Amino acid sequence: MIYTLTLNPALDYDMYLKDDLQAEHLNLAHEVNYRAGGKGINVSKVLKNLDVESTAIGFVAGFVGDFIIRDLQKDNIKSEFVELEGNTRINVKVNGNDKETELTGVSPEITSEKLQELTSKISDLKDEDILVLSGSIPASVSSKIYKELSENVKANVEIVLDTRGNLLQDNIHNNLFVKPNIHELREMFNEKLETKAEIVEKCKFFLDKGVKNVILSRGGEGALLLNKDFVLEASVPKGQLINSIGAGDSMVAGFIAGFVKGLSPEDSFRLAVASGSATAYSYGLAEKDLVNKLYSEIEITKETF
Ligand SMILES: Nc1ncnc2c1ncn2[C@@H]1O[C@H](COP(=O)(O)OP(=O)(O)O)[C@@H](O)[C@H]1O
Numbered sequence: 503m504i505y506t507l508t509l510n511p512a513l514d515y516d517m518y519l520k521d522d523l524q525a526e527h528l529n530l531a532h533e534v535n536y537r538a539g540g541k542g543i544n545v546s547k548v549l550k551n552l553d554v555e556s557t558a559i560g561f562v563a564g565f566v567g568d569f570i571i572r573d574l575q576k577d578n579i580k581s582e583f584v585e586l587e588g589n590t591r592i593n594v595k596v597n598g599n600d601k602e603t604e605l606t607g608v609s610p611e612i613t614s615e616k617l618q619e620l621t622s623k624i625s626d627l628k629d630e631d632i633l634v635l636s637g638s639i640p641a642s643v644s645s646k647i648y649k650e651l652s653e654n655v656k657a658n659v660e661i662v663l664d665t666r667g668n669l670l671q672d673n674i675h676n677n678l679f680v681k682p683n684i685h686e687l688r689e690m691f692n693e694k695l696e697t698k699a700e701i702v703e704k705c706k707f708f709l710d711k712g713v714k715n716v717i718l719s720r721g722g723e724g725a726l727l728l729n730k731d732f733v734l735e736a737s738v739p740k741g742q743l744i745n746s747i748g749a750g751d752s753m754v755a756g757f758i759a760g761f762v763k764g765l766s767p768e769d770s771f772r773l774a775v776a777s778g779s780a781t782a783y784s785y786g787l788a789e790k791d792l793v794n795k796l797y798s799e800i801e802i803t804k805e806t807f
């Protein structure tokens with residue numbers, strides 16, 4: 503079974519405006535959409551769209567938490583959340599003509615008792631399960647939480663880590679893959695990183711720390727996959743950008759779907775890019791038909807070390 507962990511879920515409230523957001527003005531939406539979000543939950547949703555079962559775990563609270571559980575039930579996604587006091591956060595995403603603005607809410611406190619409940623759930627994972635650790639963490643937990651949880655699982659559980667900054671650097675633990683985007687990589691090394699050679703050089707940092715694959719996403723400019731044997735570079739398929747929120751999570755889901763279906767790293771990567779772009783070209787998250795269409799349009803080049 504695949505378990506996606508979202509320590510910091512959200513109700514994502516997407517607003518679509520005719521023009522870009524203007525501060526100190528009344529901004530009218532022409533379309534809105536609300537859904538259970540947070541990075542692990544998005545991964546579970548896209549996996550489901552690709553016919554791969556997973557269980558969403560993490561913390562929920564209050565009426566927003568109830569909405570999240572119902573939203574996942576509606577999509578037939580299994581969930582096993584630990585309930586907290588307070589309310590799960592609400593994240594507002596404002597999509598203008600070509601600018602996206604995000605307003606991120608405040609998360610409820612995780613007590614040590616509740617954390618223990620979640621930890622024991624994770625230590626029950628069986629060999630061959632996959633654990634996906636995604637997104638930011640609430641202020642009430644340790645900044646090494648992902649590493650601590652990773653050390654608690656059985657040796658044959660594959661662990662995917664998708665987070666940013668120090669949280670990414672400090673929580674690496676023999677991961678199947680990590681998926682920084684180019685902005686996160688630049689931020690991490692405080693360098694411009696314009697050429698492919700410069701980017702590849704920096705991605706080796708993760709391989710040296712024991713990560714098996716690094717997927718480096720570059721929004722509309724495609725993506726790279728790096729492991730100890732080769733570097734793959736993928737183009738993005740043509741399409742009209744609608745909303746790139748969740749594109750990174752879709753990419754994570756696409757690669758995992760390829761991995762569990764036994765595809766080669768190259769085809770799993772192609773599925774990852776197709777899933778990311780399918781989300782970027784949709785109002786919601788990637789759906790299978792569009793993913794399949796885009797899959798055949800992606801060009802991949804390979805360089806062996
Ligand atoms: N503007 C876009 N056009 C086409 N594909 C996109 C676009 N933005 C994102 N994607 C797809 O989604 C993947 C992940 O997007 P990216 O923005 O890099 O990640 P994140 O959401 O983690 O910041 C990209 O590699 C690409 O396949």
Ligand SMILES: O=P(O)(O)OC[C@H]1O[C@](O)(COP(=O)(O)O)[C@@H](O)[C@@H]1O
Nearest residue numbers: 539540593637638747748749750751
């Ligand atoms: O666009 P991405 O990076 O794939 O992630 C989108 C998801 O991440 C969030 O923005 C939350 O991010 P964090 O967990 O890093 O705070 C959610 O609101 C949204 O569902």
